Amino acid sequence: MTEQTGAQALWAALSGEGVDTCFANPGTTELDLVRALEGQDSIRCVIGLQENVCTGAADGYGRMLGRPAATLLHLGPGFANGIANLHNARRARTPIVNLIGDHTSWHLPFDAPLSSDIESLARPVSGWVHRIASTADAPRAAAESVRQSLANGGQGATLIFPADYQADPLQGAAAAAGTPALDAASTAPVDIATCAQRLRSARRIVFLLGGGGELGGLGVRAQHAAARLCAALGATAYAETFPARAERGQGLPAFDRLPYFPEPARAVLDPADLVVLAGALPPVTYFGYAGHPSLMVEAARLLSLGEPGHPVAEALEQLADALQAPAFEAPVHPLPAEPAGALTPAAIGAVLTRALPEGAIVSVEGGTCGYPFYAASAAAAPHTTLTNTGGAIGQGLPVAVGAAIACPGRRVVGLLSDGSTQYTIQSLWTMAHEQLDVVVLIAANHQYAILRNELRRGGAALGARAEALTALDSPRIDWVGLAQSYGVPATRAATAEELSVQLREAFGRRGPALIEMAL
Amino acid sequence: MTEQTGAQALWAALSGEGVDTCFANPGTTELDLVRALEGQDSIRCVIGLQENVCTGAADGYGRMLGRPAATLLHLGPGFANGIANLHNARRARTPIVNLIGDHTSWHLPFDAPLSSDIESLARPVSGWVHRIASTADAPRAAAESVRQSLANGGQGATLIFPADYQADPLQGAAAAAGTPALDAASTAPVDIATCAQRLRSARRIVFLLGGGGELGGLGVRAQHAAARLCAALGATAYAETFPARAERGQGLPAFDRLPYFPEPARAVLDPADLVVLAGALPPVTYFGYAGHPSLMVEAARLLSLGEPGHPVAEALEQLADALQAPAFEAPVHPLPAEPAGALTPAAIGAVLTRALPEGAIVSVEGGTCGYPFYAASAAAAPHTTLTNTGGAIGQGLPVAVGAAIACPGRRVVGLLSDGSTQYTIQSLWTMAHEQLDVVVLIAANHQYAILRNELRRGGAALGARAEALTALDSPRIDWVGLAQSYGVPATRAATAEELSVQLREAFGRRGPALIEMAL
Known part of the structure; x- marks a missing residue:
């Protein structure tokens, strides 16, 4: 050697x-x-x-x-x-x-x-x-x-x-063999009997499922078990607001995401006397909001089956069995009607839901389209959703690149807002260079809409300088030209019908494509 | 209130x-x-x-x-x-x-x-x-x-x-008034007589001038004084390799920059028995290179007149007077001939030198064109050069934005390489949004040339994977389309004649422009 x-x-x-x-x-x-x-x-x-x-x-x-x-x-x-x-x-x-x-x-x-x-x-x-x-x-x-x-x-x-x-x-032989093994994962095993007892004695239960891999709280097995538990207990289950990875679509329960703003999130959590965490952290408001506690559920109402990133599917299944929950019955979610006319976030969600190929991976970033698509996507073909977990903007395009490299047999969609996509726009070149099967959908409203929503909370008017600092319309970025300049074929859709046609065309070809969705 | x-x-x-x-x-x-x-x-x-x-x-x-x-x-x-x-x-x-x-x-x-x-x-x-x-x-x-x-x-x-x-x-009145003042700048005043004595007794002197403001080592006054000292002492003067800010052009001495690689830098520094630092740090190799000391001049051969960012013009002037140096005579540098034919870095340097408006600010980033332009630019109209001081790539476009905001009456040029410009490409939108008078010149060789130069040092061949990891040509970025998508008018120049025409057109209009220079 x-x-x-x-x-x-x-x-x-x-x-x-x-x-x-x-x-x-x-x-x-x-x-x-x-x-x-x-x-x-x-x-x-x-x-x-x-x-x-x-x-x-x-x-x-x-x-x-x-x-x-x-x-x-x-x-x-x-x-x-x-x-x-x-x-x-x-x-x-x-x-x-x-x-x-x-x-x-x-x-x-x-x-x-x-x-x-x-x-x-x-x-x-x-x-x-x-x-x-x-x-x-x-x-x-x-x-x-x-x-x-x-x-x-x-x-x-x-x-x-x-x-x-x-x-x-x-010098000499490689020393790799002698390295000490890591300590095993530090999560203590869950005592199923004790947990089952707490579930039986609670009156109103909310399950909060956190993302992760196949065995995470939003994997298929965990969702099946959570649905059984909900049926047995009359409970409801939510996905955490921004899961690292969630399986979604036909055959899976249509669990909602815990809302982003504190008022609707507390409307879910406050009435519960038990919040069961499965791969999710105790729910904390995204920012500090006056009049709302940061920690939305105090410790006494919490029961954790496992931290984020740890497999929790088995504990949920054992709990469902212990409670003699009925078998999982795969629901059938009616497809949303084919939308027509001007593009709205809801129309985009419906079009994408109808067109999404089975096994697709959807990288979602941006306040404009993320939630409407999630709401509709229970009716889509089975797919995987990846969201922005840490709030650092500019994650959607690169995560789509990485998912496409990891899973070359699966279609990847980036469902993204124009403001956030600019932070890592150079990703388009890598998509072209590697000829990745990624379809990028840009919700082009030419503003930082999330900031305007925050500025208007409580009915406040948008001041002139606040408006100027959240406007991206002077000039409007030409997303079609931008993508083409990086070697990514691109089109523009102004109506639901156009989006539907362009989306199916993009899914019908290999390699990357970008569609600017004019909002 | x-x-x-x-x-x-x-x-x-x-x-x-x-x-x-x-x-x-x-x-x-x-x-x-x-x-x-x-x-x-x-x-x-x-x-x-x-x-x-x-x-x-x-x-x-x-x-x-x-x-x-x-x-x-x-x-x-x-x-x-x-x-x-x-x-x-x-x-x-x-x-x-x-x-x-x-x-x-x-x-x-x-x-x-x-x-x-x-x-x-x-x-x-x-x-x-x-x-x-x-x-x-x-x-x-x-x-x-x-x-x-x-x-x-x-x-x-x-x-x-x-x-x-x-x-x-x-609550109550603002407390700003009560804040303690900062300590005065910590640089001790230079003892002119002692310094003059060291200069007199040295046989071979190199001045190393560092950038900064009007009174920095590469401001007009400091350069005049350094030229006087060179004339009196038979010394030579160099600009540091990457000055924060350097005045340059007709009427100023044509000081070269200290070379980047250690061999030519040491050819300048090794023969000197005294290296005088005026707003520059002791010269250190950019990276560690086997066979070369990191600190290229040991302390015994160094004399500092002031740290970077501190005014050193006065000390240089006092030294020149103490040494009874002759008055400064403004040199006249012959304009380079109008180049013709294919674009080369040297041709670009000559075209820009001939076209540069008086009072321009040139933000330089990238190994391809930076040095050839600097060499030619002594003959340009008086202007200011800003370079990449810390080696973090992606500085050229944003610095041009900031210079244009700071100095609205002056023309700004970004002389940039394609690889480095991608890191902060979003700057183009700000240039369009603010309608800044910035002309961006992109040296488009579609590769990370600086890395290939380093990989080939010592005559080594470029391996297949090293070539792939330093190639930006699959696909080639369409710089004209990219700029236009951000609202910046753009053209492409493949010859020196085309660049000359397009450059003069761009200087003749208000607002930003980009020229892709095909290399």
């Missing part, structure tokens, strides 16, 4: 732990990692033209497959460009391994222009941060980073890799 | 300290700051569609005016999106005041989705970070933030402003 560099040993160790994809925007301090890829065909590299594309794509990939993709980022500033989507990934409990090149170790004390405090930038979005301390440390650290990314239900694991340790030859 | 909110008091205090511009991308936690702008006409708000546009624009503004603009950013993730250009601003010693809204103070313990460790994100790019602790604290903190932004030759001053303290009424 020829001698390996530290970079080669790192890729080999990542590959050995199952990492097969890296979303990359390398720079000079990552060039030995780039060179080391020549011999490493088991790792696919996908370029993003801005780092938040890479980190968001890794989030989408990890949500779909439950195992980490790597990102490859350039020192502190390159990493910083990807923090926002790592923030969303942290809230989604997505496993991700971040590789950050750094200056050659002996160059660091001299504070060259690109030096910065990478650790301080990394910690807020990483459950684990490690600076590789030698070439020999690289394979061990790589293996550990994958395990760490899977801890706590999924998290960011960040490796800082000085350039000289990438380039230097590894 | 009616009662003020904390947000109104903050804007009033900033305005009172001379802040008149805010580059903004607000969200829900900044809405009371938005509302408070209704009564505050002395502060202009400029929207960026992504936060790195805002922070880079504040950098360009601060470099031109020597006083801070504010940024208005949305919690940790919104701030994170702007870190990369704050990193560049830190290296440029640019005064900037960052306003970050945060959750209502009583909401923070509940770790709502958008919560994060803002301080940990802010510190690496801020000389001063302050969390506003009450409504009464707001005006005092605002005034202090401006003073802090001017400390240490210029730095980022970051204010975190919880939403409730923005909204709550201020």
